Amino acid sequence: MNALSATPSTNAIELAALRSDRFRIEREADWQRLEAIVTRMEKGRLRRIPDEDLLALPGLYRTVASSLSIARETSLDAATLAYLEALVQRAWFVVYGPRSSLTEWLRGFLGGGWSAAVRGIWLDIVVALAVMVAGVVVGWLLVSHDPEWYFALMSREMAGPRVPGASPEALRATLFGDSKQEGMSVFAAKLFSNNAQVSILAFALGFAFGIPTLLLLVHNLALLGAMAWLYHGAGLLTDFAGWICVHGTTELFAILLAGAAGLHIGRAIAFPGERPILQASAEAGRRAALVMAGVVLMLVVAALLEGFARQLVDDTFGRFAIGGFMLAGWCAYFFAFGRGAGRRP
Structure with missing residues (x-):
């Protein structure tokens, strides 16, 4: 068997x-x-x-x-x-795998690919910039008409001593005297996380024809306008501008590019032209993704400036000098550098 x-x-x-x-x-x-x-x-x-x-x-x-x-x-x-x-x-x-190493990709990205992608969405940058400026004006006008709008834009916990009716001395103390603070690296990490969330939302909401992106830009910049009104009333507008300038020329530039990248995708979906919608959105998505890769780098730089440079430099002129240098550097890189590279979207 x-x-x-x-x-x-x-x-x-x-x-x-x-x-x-x-x-x-x-x-x-x-x-x-x-x-x-x-x-x-x-x-x-x-x-x-x-x-x-x-x-x-x-x-x-x-x-x-x-x-x-x-x-x-x-x-x-x-x-x-x-x-x-x-x-x-x-x-x-x-x-099907990548044809270049990470080092080669970074060389092409920083050597002209990123700046070319930013120049490729120039129209969306102009629109986003106009909306951001309008947001600052709206925030200023709202709180000047009714100070209660201040707390509609900013929570009381986040505001701290920066509230309507605060004395000029109390407001001045929030701008200066931070050079001896400890734990600034942790503070910078939190700021980076917050700014990254705003930028990612501004980009991600672009698929809905860019409308939510515009609203988000208005809301975030209205807060800046409200704070500018507050410090203006205490005679500290110039000092507040310097306090913002250190990191703001990088941080706000990054948010501007993120919003413009979202608008670029929304505009391609809403107005694809003679191309099919899928093709138009795919091309816009590739260009916008390249811009967003650089936005992450800018946010890291902004977090370092906000967590360290702004605390260590305790005078308005020095803060303007740092912020102005960063703004000039970014503008030179985006609009003058690498014009012979990265022609393809």
């Missing part, structure tokens, strides 16, 4: 092995050719690869991927499956 019962099992194993061997023999030439090409490309030997092999690479990849699919469905031996899975994974990185 044992010998008879073992015979069908033995035959099944032999049939499976035969099927696996036949499957490999029929397709092994393509597998080996693809493996040889991938190995040479992984080693950086592109010049040694014949043109016909480079042209055949996509077709070979699809053939081997199809072989892997068949092998999985027919439950071929584990060794064949493991070999095909590893080969397909390696070939995928060669065919």
Whole structure:
């Protein structure tokens, strides 16, 4: 009985092995050719690869991927499956993976790609800037008409001593005398998190034709206008402007670019022109994503300036000097540097 019962099992194993061997023999030439090409490309030997092999690479990849699919469905031996899975994974990185290293990408990004993307959304930047300026004016006018609007724009917890009716001395104390504060790195991290949330929201809300982005810009800048009105009433507007200027020329610039990137996507969806909507939004999305990658860098710089430079520099002139230098640097980079690079969106 044992010998008879073992015979069908033995035959099944032999049939499976035969099927696996036949499957490999029929397709092994393509597998080996693809493996040889991938190995040479992984080693950086592109010049040694014949043109016909480079042209055949996509077709070979699809053939081997199809072989892997068949092998999985027919439950071929584990060794064949493991070999095909590893080969397909390696070939995928060669065919579809990134063509440059992180260092090369950063060189292209900072060497003109980012600035070209910013120049590519210049119209949206103009619109976002006008909306931000309008937001400051709206905030000023609202609180000058009714000071209770101040607390509608800013929570009492966040306001602290910066409230309508506060004495000039109390308000002045919020602008100066912070050079001996401790834990400024933690403060900078919190500020970075807050500013990043505003910028990401301004960008992400652009898909709704840019309208929520505009409203968000107005709301955030209305708060700045309300605070400017408060310090103006105490005769400290210039000092407040210097206090903001240290980090604001970078932080507000970053928020401006984030809002403009969101508007760029919304405008492409609302007015695609002769292009299909999907194509227009995809092109706008790639350009806007490049801008947003730089916005993150700007927010890191702004957080460092706000957490350290503004605390360590305790006079208005020095704060204006730092903020003015940063603004000039950003403008020079975006609108004068790398004009020969990054023409493609």
